[in-house]
Amino acid sequence: MIAEMDLDFESCYQATRSRDPRFDGWFIVGVRTTGIYCRPSCPSPVCPKPANVTFYRTAAAAQLAGLRACKRCRPDAAPGSAxxxxxxxxxxxxxxxxxxxxxxxxxxxxxxxxxxxxxxxxxxxxxxxxxxxxxxxxxxxxxxxxxxxxxxTxxxxxxxxxxxxxxxxxxxxxxxxxxxxxxxxxxxxxxxxxxxPHPGGLTLRLALRQPYDPHGVVEWLAARALPGIEEYAHRAYRRVLRLPGGPGTVTLHPTPDHVHATLRLATVADLGSAVARCRRLLDLDADPGSYLPVLATDPALAPLAEATPGLRLPGTVDGAETALRTVLGPHAQTLVAALAEPLPGPDGGLTHTFPGPAAIAAADLAMPAARASTVREMAQQLATGELRLDEGADRVEVRRGLLAVPGLGPAQVEDLMLHALGDPDSFPAADHSLRSAAGAHQLPADAAGLTRRANQWRPWRGYGAHLLWRAESTSVLPGNPQLARGR
The missing domain is CATH 1.10.10.60 (Homeodomain-like)
Known part of the structure; x- marks a missing residue:
């Protein structure tokens, strides 16, 4: 939205005059006469004059200009820029x-x-x-x-x-x-x-951008939860986090307005990393106003986009874990039982951290030889740093590296680019469930035809894939029969 405007003054000022919350996080409003910076949606009864306003990409830029945060609108509590x-x-x-x-x-x-x-x-x-x-x-x-x-605290x-x-x-x-x-x-x-403050952990509200589908990503994650590492309980998703200072756990309870998060950390110095990874996992900074209108130009996707205005793309808190679980497939639970590292103290059903790449690379893998070779090769590359799947990884290099891993097919590579790296344009057209969902909605059911059709959704093909998966799933999660969507 604003990325296309490149902070055009007139567009930003009109958004500020209308106090439109959709622009929160996209830019910062600096007011020279008061010395403060605000969200575009600041409820202040007086809109500053154009001559007194400067727009910034980040709060840090506004702070360098000598401005302080508005106490009324709390710009620090706004969602980040998508x-x-x-x-x-x-x-x-x-x-x-x-x-x-x-x-x-x-x-x-x-x-x-x-x-x-x-x-x-x-x-x-x-x-x-x-x-x-x-x-x-x-x-x-x-x-x-x-x-x-x-x-x-x-x-x-x-x-x-x-x-x-x-x-x-x-x-x-x-x-x-x-x-x-x-x-x-x-x-x-x-x-x-x-x-x-809430006892028993760090409890906070994660800001999000409206509209927001409060259960879509949680359903997706809960349907794939590994016992001991993740669980779905009391309408909340819980999982273990591998953080720089040691393992921690998080409980994420989504609502239409925010996500309630309770963190238990080995050191509070990991709070920033934990929050950033949870936001990435739930795609909280995404702007549906950027991708849903593009998807809705396809007649087959238009009704689905209208029915899911808060669509999000499931991410990851650990790209290496996501990659290894993808190639392990049904063997992931067996490997976790054999190699998972126990937490210093269990947190409900959360008892272990997912095994690190080095441990998996050195393990005797009880699975078919071809799959074991693929798992071992990927784990070795992740352990040595030859393959990086973190927030700073170069997507072009990662795709090239994944395609070179023996036994890793195009559908798995695109799936990893989508969920481990958050590439919004990755599209696993060869995935059987995606082709099945496409066929059910009058889209081509073959990989080549579906890819050609999906090219008109660029650069948001990944969101298009999740729109189809979400519409077609009939999975029912434990304890909540109403949660019947997701891949």
Whole structure:
């Protein structure tokens, strides 16, 4: 939507005047006369004059301009820009890695190394594209993470500061005062007036972009849950997370307005990574206004798009796990039982982390020789880093690498590009269930014909595939007979 506008002033100003929430996260509204920055949907009764407004790609850019966050509309609580999840270039990959906390763990040189560019070139690319260099983007994210910990936990402020990635208490205090115009004590006091933090874990609300189908992705994930690693219980999806600081667990309960998330982490320093991965898993930053109108131009998909206005694309919290589970197929549960690493303490039905690539590569795999060879080759490449399936992976290189893995067919490669890397245009036309769903909706049921038809859906063919899968599934999940959609 806004990506096509390239922050055209008139278009952005009209969106701001209309207080349209669909534009939240796509751009930031900076008001020079008040010194604040807002969401486009800010409910302030007075719309600023055009001469007093500047539009920014990111909150970090607005902060560099000396602006602070609006207390009325809380721009830090807005969904992120869908552009950074769909873009396959260096900027998109960098934004995803920064959200995952790479700068806090490895610094800017580490980020540049993962992207195979120089620090200077990365700095120039990000300033040109989003108006802020890597450190400013990381600082902005650090501030929002600190506010989240201040407001949702009883942690001492010193622990919050270092958990959020600040190098000192003074830096922590100064940053929160500068960005939010409030001290940590004032932020926590305001929360106490609304209610105490939730005990037994970090509990927060994940913002999302409307419209939102509150169950579609959860149904998909629950239908494929591996016992011990994932479970569906009490209308919520729960799973184990493999994070930089150690294993954790998350409970995700979707509603039409937000996703309620409860996290149990080995270290709160992993909060930013955990939140970023959960958002990626549920595709919370996606903009249906970008892809559903394109899909609806096909008469066969138009009624399906109208019936599912909040369609999302299931993602992953761990690309390597998704890839290995795909090639393992029905043998995944047996391998988990043999190699899974137990959690320090079980969390309900969540007891183990999925085995790492190195453990699988070295294991004696009790399965047909051809499949075992494919699994072992992929696990070895993932373990050595020859194959990367993380937020910063180059999609062109990954597709080339996957196609070179012996025994991995085109349908599996496209499925991995779609769900492990979040490529919105990947299309597993050879998948039997997709061809069956296509045939049921007056679309070609052969791979070649379906591919030709799907080319008119570009660059959103992956969403088209999920629209068909979701319409055709008749699976019923345990404990909720109403959840009868998904692949």
């Amino acid at each position: 552009e950074w999840n769909s873009r396959a270039d260096v900027v998109g990959r960098a934004m995803r890695l920064i959200a995952d906390g790479v700068i806090d763990r490895e610094g800017v040189p580490g980020l540049a190394r993962q992207l195979a560019v120089s620090v200077r070139h990365l700095h120039r690319l990000l300033v040109d594209a989003v108006g802020a260099p890597p450190l400013a983007l990381a600082r902005s994210q650090r501030a929002y993470q600190a506010r989240l910990l201040v407001e949702t 009883r942690m001492p402020f010193g622990e919050v500061a270092f958990a959020a990635g600040f190098s000192s208490i003074r830096q922590f205090n100064d940053t929160l005062r500068e960005i939010f115009d409030a001290t940590p004590s004032q932020l926590r006091a305001a929360v106490r007036r609304r209610g105490a």
